[in-house]
Amino acid sequence: MQKSDRHQIILEEVQLHNRVLLTDLANILTVSMDTVRRDIKELDELSKLRKVHGGAISNGFNTYSDRSKEIFEQDSKVKIARKGVSLLQNGDVVMISGGSTNLELAKLIPRKMDLTFFTPSLPMAVELLNNMSNHHEVYLIGGKLSKESQLVTGGVSINSLTDITVDICFLGTGYLDYEKGITETDWEIAQMKKAMINSSKRLIALTISKKLNTVNRYKICEINTLTDLVTELDPDAEILKPYKSNGVNLV
Known part of the structure; x- marks a missing residue:
């Protein structure tokens, strides 16, 4: 080659x-x-x-200060983010991780809705603060901050999540497969995301369809743990049928 x-x-x-x-x-x-x-x-x-x-x-991974950077598949991610916003209800307590699609969601959060956010992601916390109104509260989960992912990990953060129950978790995902579930490249990040799931009543993944049917090392959860899968595709798209068969609601 x-x-x-x-x-x-x-x-x-x-x-x-x-x-x-x-x-x-x-x-x-x-x-x-x-x-x-x-x-x-x-x-x-x-x-x-x-x-x-x-x-x-990637150059744009979890960056928030330079909005001039090109975002991969931005049009699709904005479309997905709009769908994700439609799942929010007034008064929701929301857990949200980082990732470029979740950051697009944060930019579209309705300012008039009463919402409370918990996040282990430093870029996400900053994005939420930049867009917050008097109707929003933002809590950054404490713990060891990863330099590369800018995500909090470790025992302190995981233990703190045992005292929290949220209505919705928007989980940033890199790898999804209807047989292998949701997986991650980093062990500590995988453990943090497991704790986020355990603290949530409803689990939502916002992802571009190119990430579907991909797998990596460390398992976070089975695919049927997902409540909702939000992509840029029509819910009847052929590639989504195995996910629906596993009980996942397609948006």
């Missing part, structure tokens, strides 16, 4: 999943880890992505 082709595939994977591991890229490209490291280094030097320990993240 030519280097230009490898670079294109790497960029597509990073844009789609926000964070990818070197080992996964080596398997996808069927090349050595050293080759992937060189490719990542070159793409980082070209400012196409950001090189991090063990992998790479």
Whole structure:
């Protein structure tokens, strides 16, 4: 495979999943880890992505200060966010993680609705604060903050969630599969998301359809744990039928 082709595939994977591991890229490209490291280094030097320990993240991953950055599949994510907003009810207590689609949701939150938000994501907390009104309250869950994901993880944050019960959880997701469930690349993030689910009455995933039928290392939950799956597609789309068969409401 030519280097230009490898670079294109790497960029597509990073844009789609926000964070990818070197080992996964080596398997996808069927090349050595050293080759992937060189490719990542070159793409980082070209400012196409950001090189991090063990992998790479997209330039727009959990960024909130620079709104000029291009967002992958932004039109689809805005469409999904609008659908997600329609699921909110006045008075809801909402748990919400980070991720570009959830950040689009935060920008569209109706200012007149009385809503309370809990989030372990620093970018999400800032986005909610930027858009909040006198009708909103925002709580940032405390704990160890991951430099790469800007998400709080660890025992302190997980324990604090045992004292919270929310109406809705908007869970940022990188990998969804109707057989393997929702999975994650990072063990600590997976544990944090499990705790978020356990604190929630209703679990909603907002995701572009390109993430469907993808799997990674660490399982968060079975797919039928999801209450609602929100994509840019019509709910009757063929690719969504297995999810409906597993009891997931399609929006």
